[in-house]
Amino acid sequence: MRLQQLLPVLAALMGASLVExxxxxxxxxxxxxxxxxxxxxxxxxxxxxxxxxxxxxxxxxxxxxxxxxxxxxxxxxxxxxxxxxxxxxxxxxxxxxxxxxxxxxxxxxxxxxxxxxxxxxxxxxxxxxxxxxxxxxxxxxxxxxxxxxxxxxxxxxxxxxxxxxxxxxxxxxxxxxxxxxxxxxxxxxxxxxxxxxxxxxxxxxxxxxxxxxxxxxxxxxxxxxxxxxxxxxxxxxxxxxxxxxxxxxxxxxxxxxxxxxxxxxxxxxxxxxxxxxxxxxxxxxxxxxxxxxxxKTGSASIAQEGLVSWYRTQPGTACDTGGTVANDKNYQTPYPPAEVVQDKIFFSALLNSAADVAVSVGGVSLSGVSWRNTPSGGSGIYHGSVAYGGSRGDVVVTVSRNGGQVAQMKGAAITNDCKGRAENWNAWVGSASGSGTNPPPTTTTAAPPPPSTTTDPAQPPPSTGDACVEGAGDGNLGGLCSFACHYNYCPAGACRCTKRGSAVSPPPSTGQKGYPNVNVPGRCGYVGLCSFAWDRGYTDNLAACGSDPAGAAGC
Structure with a gap:
C-alpha cells in the first residue's frame, strides 16, 4: 500500500483510538x-x-x-x-x-x-x-x-x-x-x-x-x-x-x-x-x-488484598420509618422500606486467591456466611452477604486463608437504638487492608472528620515509580503524615500524598505499640498512623499518639 493510501487508514485508526x-x-x-x-x-x-x-x-x-x-x-x-x-x-x-x-x-x-x-x-x-x-x-x-x-x-x-x-x-x-x-x-x-x-x-x-x-x-x-x-x-x-x-x-x-x-x-x-x-x-x-x-484495560493486578463491608446500623423495623417510602411515588409504586431493603451485612474482598469469610455480631458468629460471587481464576473481587436476624452489637468481618487472617474489619454496632429519631436508612461502610506492600491490616470506624473517617489507605496499588514518598497532613497529622507517607503509607483523607517515586522501605519494626490519645478529636482516624509510626520508631508526635491502648478502644 502506498503512503498516500495508508495515511487515511492511519488517521482513521488514530481517531478510533481517541474515541475509545x-x-x-x-x-x-x-x-x-x-x-x-x-x-x-x-x-x-x-x-x-x-x-x-x-x-x-x-x-x-x-x-x-x-x-x-x-x-x-x-x-x-x-x-x-x-x-x-x-x-x-x-x-x-x-x-x-x-x-x-x-x-x-x-x-x-x-x-x-x-x-x-x-x-x-x-x-x-x-x-x-x-x-x-x-x-x-x-x-x-x-x-x-x-x-x-x-x-x-x-x-x-x-x-x-x-x-x-x-x-x-x-x-x-x-x-x-x-x-x-x-x-x-x-x-x-x-x-x-x-x-x-x-x-x-x-x-x-x-x-x-x-x-x-x-x-x-x-x-x-x-x-x-x-x-x-x-x-x-x-x-x-x-x-x-x-x-x-x-x-x-x-x-x-x-x-x-x-x-x-x-x-x-x-x-x-x-x-x-x-x-x-x-x-x-x-x-x-x-x-x-x-x-x-x-x-479500562481488561486486566488488573492486586498489590494488596483487602476487605470492604457495609450495612445499615438499624434493622428495618427497629424505628419509625420517618415517612420514608421505597421508590419514587411520583412515577413508581411505593412500598414500605423494610420490604425493599434487606437486613444484611454486605462484604467484598479483593483477593489474590480463594479465602474464607466469617461474620460476627455482638461477638456471636453468624451462620450461612459465604461468597455469592467469586472471580474466574480465583483472583479478583469476591462478594457476599449474610442476614443478621435478631443479632445486635459490634460487627466484625474476617477473611482468612489456611488458618491465617488476611484482613479483618471491625465495624459500627447494629442496634435497636433509634436515638430519639426515625430510622436512618443510610449505610455505614468500613474497610480493612490486608497483606501486601502496605502495613498490616487496619480497620475503619465511624469517627467524625477531620481528619478522616477511615484508617485504610485507599490508594492505587503501588508499582515502581508510583509509590508515595512524600506527604502532608493538617494539625496533629502533620508529622505523622510526613513520616508515614515517605514509606508509602499515606491514608487517603487523613494525609495528602505530595510526591510519588520508587518505594522506600520503612524502618524495621521495633514492636513498640502506639495508639491515639484519648482526647484527640476523631481519634479513631489516627489508629493506623499511630500504630505504623510508633512501631517504626517515630514517637515525636505526642500530641496525637501515646502508649495507652485506651485510645483505640471502640475503634
Missing part, C-alpha cells in the same frame, strides 16, 4: 461546597486521583449565582495544579433552568483550561435533565464546539437519543425499582438507541434522602448494588462511567470523605436529622483502582 479512550468521573455537587478553599478542592482531587478517578462532573445549579463563579474558579485552579480533569454538568432541576447565554459563557471561559476534559479536542458538557431546553443546544454547541452528553433520563433512551444536538447520553438510572437488584437492561437500551455514539454509564452505591424542602423522602435498594454495577460496567463496556456521586450527602450516595462544612445541606433541605454524620462511605473507594483498571 475510557474514563471514569464522579458527579460533584458544587452547590454543597461554597465555603471550600482551593486547598479543600485540592484535597478532594488528590483523594479522587488516588482512587483511580479521572475527573469530576461539576454539577452547577442555575440559581446559585452567588457561589458559582468563586467555586468554579477554585475548582479549576485546583484541578490545574493536580493534573485532574473537570467538565460541566448543568443542573436544570435543582434551582431552575439555565439561560443558554450563561451556559455558553461558562463553557467558553473554561474550555481552554488545561483541566477541562476534552473528547477529541472538544469540551465535554453534560446536564442533569433540561428536557424543556433541548432546543438551546445546537446554538450552544455552535458557539462553543462542545461535545454534548446530556442526562435526559426522563425521556427514556430512544427519545433522548433523538433530541437536537445530542452527541451521546448519560443516564441517571442507577438504582433498582422495588425489591429487586439492578440489572443492566436500561444501559443496554441506551447503547442500542445511541447506535455507536458514546454512552456514559451511571454507577451508584446507595440512595436515601429525607429532605422535605424538596419534597423528597424515599430510598431505592442499595444492598449489593456497588458490587453488581461494577460487574455490569465490565459487561456493558461503555466509553465513560460516571459515579453518582462524590459528595451528595443529601441523597446518601457519596463516596468521598465526610466534611462538616457540607452538613448545612441538611438544613437547606429541612431534614429532620443529619443522616450522613458518623456514616462514612470511604471504604467504597478501596477497590476502585483495581476495578477501574480492569474496566
Amino acid at each position: 479512550a475510557k474514563a471514569v468521573f464522579a458527579h460533584y455537587m458544587v452547590g454543597n461546597v461554597p465555603s471550600f478553599s482551593q486547598a479543600d478542592w485540592e484535597k478532594d482531587i488528590e483523594i479522587a486521583k488516588t482512587s483511580g478517578i479521572d475527573g469530576f462532573a461539576l454539577n452547577v445549579a442555575a440559581g446559585d449565582t452567588a457561589n458559582n463563579p468563586s467555586s468554579i474558579q477554585k475548582a479549576f485552579a485546583a484541578a490545574e495544579s493536580k493534573n485532574f480533569k473537570l467538565f460541566f454538568s448543568f443542573d436544570y432541576e435543582g434551582w431552575g433552568a439555565w439561560n443558554a447565554g450563561d451556559v455558553t459563557n461558562y463553557i467558553k471561559q473554561y474550555k481552554t483550561s488545561s483541566a477541562y476534559f476534552l473528547r477529541n479536542g472538544q469540551p465535554l458538557v453534560s446536564t442533569f435533565e433540561g428536557v424543556q431546553n433541548t432546543g438551546d443546544w445546537p446554538a450552544i454547541k455552535s458557539a462553543t464546539n462542545a461535545f454534548f452528553i446530556p442526562d435526559y433520563s426522563s425521556k427514556g433512551a430512544s427519545d433522548a437519543a433523538a433530541q437536537p444536538g445530542v452527541d451521546g447520553l448519560f443516564s441517571w438510572d442507577a438504582w433498582p425499582e422495588g425489591a429487586h437488584d439492578k440489572s443492566s437492561q436500561v444501559d443496554k437500551d441506551y447503547v442500542s438507541a445511541l447506535g455507536g455514539k458514546p454512552y456514559m454509564m451511571p454507577v451508584s452505591p446507595w440512595f436515601f434522602t429525607n429532605m422535605p424542602t424538596y419534597n423528597k423522602n424515599r430510598l431505592w435498594r442499595g444492598d449489593d448494588l456497588w458490587y453488581d454495577r461494577w460487574q455490569q460496567v465490565l459487561d456493558v463496556n461503555p466509553e465513560y462511567v460516571e459515579i453518582v456521586t462524590w459528595n451528595d450527602y443529601g441523597e446518601s450516595h457519596y463516596i468521598g470523605p465526610l466534611y462538616p462544612a457540607q452538613y448545612p445541606v441538611f438544613g437547606y433541605g429541612g431534614s429532620p436529622y443529619n443522616y450522613a454524620e458518623g456514616m462514612p462511605h470511604d471504604g467504597w473507594r478501596a477497590f476502585l483502582p483495581y476495578i477501574i483498571q480492569k474496566y
Whole structure:
C-alpha cells in the first residue's frame, strides 16, 4: 500500500483510538461546597486521583449565582495544579433552568483550561435533565464546539437519543425499582438507541434522602448494588462511567470523605436529622483502582488484598420509618422500606486467591456466611452477604486463608437504638487492608472528620515509580503524615500524598505499640498512623499518639 493510501487508514485508526479512550468521573455537587478553599478542592482531587478517578462532573445549579463563579474558579485552579480533569454538568432541576447565554459563557471561559476534559479536542458538557431546553443546544454547541452528553433520563433512551444536538447520553438510572437488584437492561437500551455514539454509564452505591424542602423522602435498594454495577460496567463496556456521586450527602450516595462544612445541606433541605454524620462511605473507594483498571484495560493486578463491608446500623423495623417510602411515588409504586431493603451485612474482598469469610455480631458468629460471587481464576473481587436476624452489637468481618487472617474489619454496632429519631436508612461502610506492600491490616470506624473517617489507605496499588514518598497532613497529622507517607503509607483523607517515586522501605519494626490519645478529636482516624509510626520508631508526635491502648478502644 502506498503512503498516500495508508495515511487515511492511519488517521482513521488514530481517531478510533481517541474515541475509545475510557474514563471514569464522579458527579460533584458544587452547590454543597461554597465555603471550600482551593486547598479543600485540592484535597478532594488528590483523594479522587488516588482512587483511580479521572475527573469530576461539576454539577452547577442555575440559581446559585452567588457561589458559582468563586467555586468554579477554585475548582479549576485546583484541578490545574493536580493534573485532574473537570467538565460541566448543568443542573436544570435543582434551582431552575439555565439561560443558554450563561451556559455558553461558562463553557467558553473554561474550555481552554488545561483541566477541562476534552473528547477529541472538544469540551465535554453534560446536564442533569433540561428536557424543556433541548432546543438551546445546537446554538450552544455552535458557539462553543462542545461535545454534548446530556442526562435526559426522563425521556427514556430512544427519545433522548433523538433530541437536537445530542452527541451521546448519560443516564441517571442507577438504582433498582422495588425489591429487586439492578440489572443492566436500561444501559443496554441506551447503547442500542445511541447506535455507536458514546454512552456514559451511571454507577451508584446507595440512595436515601429525607429532605422535605424538596419534597423528597424515599430510598431505592442499595444492598449489593456497588458490587453488581461494577460487574455490569465490565459487561456493558461503555466509553465513560460516571459515579453518582462524590459528595451528595443529601441523597446518601457519596463516596468521598465526610466534611462538616457540607452538613448545612441538611438544613437547606429541612431534614429532620443529619443522616450522613458518623456514616462514612470511604471504604467504597478501596477497590476502585483495581476495578477501574480492569474496566479500562481488561486486566488488573492486586498489590494488596483487602476487605470492604457495609450495612445499615438499624434493622428495618427497629424505628419509625420517618415517612420514608421505597421508590419514587411520583412515577413508581411505593412500598414500605423494610420490604425493599434487606437486613444484611454486605462484604467484598479483593483477593489474590480463594479465602474464607466469617461474620460476627455482638461477638456471636453468624451462620450461612459465604461468597455469592467469586472471580474466574480465583483472583479478583469476591462478594457476599449474610442476614443478621435478631443479632445486635459490634460487627466484625474476617477473611482468612489456611488458618491465617488476611484482613479483618471491625465495624459500627447494629442496634435497636433509634436515638430519639426515625430510622436512618443510610449505610455505614468500613474497610480493612490486608497483606501486601502496605502495613498490616487496619480497620475503619465511624469517627467524625477531620481528619478522616477511615484508617485504610485507599490508594492505587503501588508499582515502581508510583509509590508515595512524600506527604502532608493538617494539625496533629502533620508529622505523622510526613513520616508515614515517605514509606508509602499515606491514608487517603487523613494525609495528602505530595510526591510519588520508587518505594522506600520503612524502618524495621521495633514492636513498640502506639495508639491515639484519648482526647484527640476523631481519634479513631489516627489508629493506623499511630500504630505504623510508633512501631517504626517515630514517637515525636505526642500530641496525637501515646502508649495507652485506651485510645483505640471502640475503634
